[in-house]
Amino acid sequence: NAGVTQTPKFQVLKTGQSMTLQCAQDMNHNSMYWYRQDPGMGLRLIYYSASEGTTDKGEVPNGYNVSRLNKREFSLRLESAAPSQTSVYFCASLLEGASPGSPLHFGNGTRLTVT
Amino acid sequence: SQELEQSPQSLIVQEGKNLTINCTSSKTLYGLYWYKQKYGEGLIFLMMLQKGGEEKSHEKITAKLDEKKQQSSLHITASQPSHAGIYLCGARTSGTYKYIFGTGTRLKVLA
Numbered sequence: 001n002a003g004v005t006q007t008p009k010f011q012v013l014k015t016g017q018s019m020t021l022q023c024a025q026d027m028n029h030n031s032m033y034w035y036r037q038d039p040g041m042g043l044r045l046i047y048y049s050a051s052e053g054t055t056d057k058g059e060v061p062n063g064y065n066v067s068r069l070n071k072r073e074f075s076l077r078l079e080s081a082a083p084s085q086t087s088v089y090f091c092a093s094l095l096e097g098a099s100p101g102s103p104l105h106f107g108n109g110t111r112l113t114v115t
Numbered sequence: 116s117q118e119l120e121q122s123p124q125s126l127i128v129q130e131g132k133n134l135t136i137n138c139t140s141s142k143t144l145y146g147l148y149w150y151k152q153k154y155g156e157g158l159i160f161l162m163m164l165q166k167g168g169e170e171k172s173h174e175k176i177t178a179k180l181d182e183k184k185q186q187s188s189l190h191i192t193a194s195q196p197s198h199a200g201i202y203l204c205g206a207r208t209s210g211t212y213k214y215i216f217g218t219g220t221r222l223k224v225l226a
Contacts, residue, residue, distance in 0.1 A: 004157075031212050042121070042203055043158075043216035050212035059215065090157065094214070103148055104205070104214060106157035 002026055006091050006107035013081045013114045021076040021110050023091030031094040032074035033104065034058075034066060036087040043090065049074055081114045088112070118142060119204055119217035127223045128194050136189045136220045138204035145209040147187045149178050152201040152219075161189075191222075199224045 007022045025032065031050050035043040035058075045058030049068040063085060065077045074093075078085060088111050092104040120139045128134050138147070146165050150158040162171045164180035164187060171178050175198075177190045191198055204217040 033214060035216070042119075042219040043205075045213065045215055048212060048214070056213070058213065092158075092214075094212075103150075103160035103163060104158070105160075108157045109155075 004091055004093055004105050004107035006089075006110050008110060009108070010111050011113070013078075013112065015082060015114060017081050018077070018079050019081065020078075021089055021091075021112075022073070023075065023107060024073045025091075025093040025105070026072065027093060027095065027105065028071070029093035029095045029105070030071075032068065033092040033094070034064075034074070034076045035090045035092065036060065036085075037090060037109075038087050046076065046089075081112075083114045086112060086114045118215055119206060121202075121204060121217040121220050123220060124218065125221040125223075127225065130195060130224055130226050131193055134191050134194055134222070136202050136222075138187045138189070138217050140185050140206065142185070143209065144180070144184045144187075144206045146207045147180050147184070148205040149187070149189050150203045150205060150216075152203065154200065158203065194222075194224045196224045196226050198222060 004025045033048040034046040037043050044060045047066040049055045052071045055066050067075050088109045090109050091107045094104050095102045122137050148163045149161040152158045162178050167182040167184045169180045175192045180187045202220045
């Protein structure tokens, strides 16, 4: 049982290049999330998807787009990478609906450097 | 800006010492979660608090949520090097699926 899988683990981009970060979960979870983690900033929510077919902006959505391809997969796209997007990106998934209880399950992260 | 503030930002303690990490929100929390992150890895769920005044313990870690559900503390008793890492509090925004995190506390335990 793999849980939440992110690819790639590492990536170096030049300013202006584009790329897509992939995330897949095999736990039949409803909700999926993308976060970025910068030193001293904790985790900041970029986008989330409460269910298949829906996406919503988080705290820092500018410069990113997402696609909830199906229930398993949630991708994050950088159309024109900037040095300010250098960060560690985490994908997470959640089973329950609106009531609290189940925690988020995290992938191991993608370390992105934009030069 | 983040809605969850953690203090301290970093902490260095001698092995065996007790320590406390705080998480504060300006809004009522709809479920408060504590996670631990080992350096360079993903987050591991520790515990969840939901009710005002609730307290939970796991091994040497105790978490509390105040009556107003706006502040939580994480207390580690007799710290060990294995406790080192980044501790983050997270919370659901009431009525939504939005799940935000605090600024994190980096803990180092000296053997």
